[in-house]
Amino acid sequence: MNKKRKLVLENGAVFTGKAFGSDDASSGEVVFNTAMTGYQEMMSDPSYCGQILTLTYPLVGNYGINRDDFESITPFIKGLIVKSASVHPSHFRSRFSLDEWLKANRIPGLYGIDTRMLTRMIREHGTMKGMFAEVDEETESVLERLKQIRFPQNQVSQVSTKNRYVNPASGERIVLIDYGAKKGIVKDLISLGFEVIVVPYQTSSNEILALSPDGVMLSNGPGDPQDIPEAVRTVKQLLGQVPIFGICLGHQLLALAGGAKTEKMRFGHRGANHPVKDVRTGKVAITSQNHGYTVSPASIANSDLEITHINVNDQSVEGLRHKQVPAFSVQYHPEASPGPEDAKELFLEFQQMVHAKQTKIEISKKEGIVHA
Known part of the structure; x- marks a missing residue:
């Protein structure tokens, strides 16, 4: 979990942090959730289909992923953004770490960014399209691809x-x-x-x-x-x-x-x-x-x-x-x-x-x- 990754928003803002989860390319509508617990239920909620989910609570993954708290069998989020991702979860029901579960479901994640700044930007400008990219990829190139993407209607x-x-x-x-x-x-x-x-x-x-x-x-x-x-x-x-x-x-x-x-x-x-x-x-x-x-x-x-x-x-x-x-x-x-x-x-x-x-x-x- 040391590889770098960046999030590029359609307004040109760039957030650079560390990658976890899948390496799959991904884009979606960037939204935020303010709940302090329940990340497993959120990630498996079908209502987040097509969205990159930002969690405002700073520490995520500390109780791992269990077999019981899913809201659907298949997750539909396009990505997960957190301030800090726990590497060693501790809970008697835990079966996987957050990183392991994201990898298994081909969902890319980003941690180590200022999620407060990202949340305030969304609150001010509204939800925006966003795309995960390699840190050495030209931002203008990513923005050009973002312009071609439309919010899904299906x-x-x-x-x-x-x-x-x-x-x-x-x-x-x-x-x-x-x-x-x-x-x-x-x-x-x-x-x-x-x-x-x-x-x-x-x-x-x-x-x-x-x-x-x-x-x-x-x-x-x-x-x-x-x-x-x-x-x-x-x-x-x-x-x-x-x-x-x-x-x-x-x-x-x-x-x-x-x-x-x-x-x-x-x-x-x-x-x-x-x-x-x-x-x-x-x-x-x-x-x-x-x-x-x-x-x-x-x-x-x-x-x-x-x-x-x-x-x-x-x-x-x-x-x-x-x-x-x-x-x-x-x-x-x-x-x-x-x-x-x-x-x-x-x-x-x-x-x-x-x-x-x-x-x-x-x-x-x-x-x-x-x-x-």
């Missing part, structure tokens, strides 16, 4: 499951539309006794309803929600047919389906200490977040939605509820992984919504009413 198709699969249980059936779903979402649904059928992102509403779901979960995922209009159409067709709960990208898709608009943020929310206020109760939860797009507050006035949660720091929209049908969403991650579990109760709220729908159907059957 991240969801890269991270979504290709085939549907079932997590069996004895409770109600939830169809989870996989836009890049974290394992934590599936785990929390199963813990409530739900049978979870995971389907690809492009699955039609007719195919979903043919599975006779008692509820539909819209998962997290990477990229711009407007890049997948087919998903918006599907959500719009499902509204009123079945209870819906959206998380992160799923929240943005519900917003678009309900008539609101989304927009790109300057540097997004990525961390584990974002305070979110429930405007209905005044209660504040500390939340885990990872997103670069947000719902436009001004667009909600003429939509079928109402705001339920706001970000205390910047007043951005963090939660929505449909006015006419059982559907709600949040921009943050109630399943955490990593982060605080203050918002776990939202899964119970979804469960109550599913139970209410089922009770209504049972009453209708007893009364001889045919229900759609």
Whole structure:
């Protein structure tokens, strides 16, 4: 881990440090996360597809990599940047060092740079394209290659499951539309006794309803929600047919389906200490977040939605509820992984919504009413 490597940003800034992980060439959108722990969950979160992840906490890798804390089987980050990378991890569950895991997954890393300066630059100028390069490579040459690169628009198709699969249980059936779903979402649904059928992102509403779901979960995922209009159409067709709960990208898709608009943020929310206020109760939860797009507050006035949660720091929209049908969403991650579990109760709220729908159907059957 002594070889030098540099990061070149599209604004011409150069950060030179030491290389670790893979030697593969890589480029992507450079973002930062402020969480103090949970680097394994972050690196395996599909929502980081196409991005070079910068961790602001200075020491990373000290508890190694274990077999249990992955949020997906395949990591999709394009690179990792840290201040200091631990060479000798110490934890009873550790199986690999950070360097070993990055090499095995062909992910390049950079350490020994001023991550505070890089973070402040991103906060000031917004997320930028970046590329790892050899230190002796001409910066102008790297910049020329960077100019030819565009942010990808097909991240969801890269991270979504290709085939549907079932997590069996004895409770109600939830169809989870996989836009890049974290394992934590599936785990929390199963813990409530739900049978979870995971389907690809492009699955039609007719195919979903043919599975006779008692509820539909819209998962997290990477990229711009407007890049997948087919998903918006599907959500719009499902509204009123079945209870819906959206998380992160799923929240943005519900917003678009309900008539609101989304927009790109300057540097997004990525961390584990974002305070979110429930405007209905005044209660504040500390939340885990990872997103670069947000719902436009001004667009909600003429939509079928109402705001339920706001970000205390910047007043951005963090939660929505449909006015006419059982559907709600949040921009943050109630399943955490990593982060605080203050918002776990939202899964119970979804469960109550599913139970209410089922009770209504049972009453209708007893009364001889045919229900759609």
